[in-house]
Amino acid sequence: MGGDEKELEEWMRRIDERLKRIARQMEMGEIAEYIQLLNRPRRLILINIVAGIARGVGIAIGVTLFTATIIYGLQKLGALNLPIIGDFIAEIVKIVQAQLELDGIRY
Numbered sequence: 001m002g003g004d005e006k007e008l009e010e011w012m013r014r015i016d017e018r019l020k021r022i023a024r025q026m027e028m029g030e031i032a033e034y035i036q037l038l039n040r041p042r043r044l045i046l047i048n049i050v051a052g053i054a055r056g057v058g059i060a061i062g063v064t065l066f067t068a069t070i071i072y073g074l075q076k077l078g079a080l081n082l083p084i085i086g087d088f089i090a091e092i093v094k095i096v097q098a099q100l101e102l103d104g105i106r107y
Contacts, residue, residue, distance in 0.1 A: 037044055078089045 037047075074089060077085050080086075
């Protein structure tokens with residue numbers, strides 16, 4: 001049994017060494033990529049512009065879906081003619097119509 005344990009320890013040591021070597025290589029690769037990126041400011045600017053546009057589009061789509069879901073839910077609640085919720089929605093409609101009239105827009 002002593003031989004099996006030694007073999008297992010040796011095998012684990014080799015795996016540990018390989019993992020450490022792979023980790024060092026990955027760290028060096030990422031650092032090298034980052035330095036290359038810093039040496040090419042046009043590419044860095046382009047990447048940041050594309051990332052900003054993607055974030056903006058994502059936010060716009062998310063807000064649109066969220067708002068549409070809320071409006072859909074309110075429409076379904078309004079269709080149920082629940083006394084409290086129906087009065088609340090009617091009050092919101094009156095406020096919006098009053099604001100539109102103040103702004104000179106007829107609805």
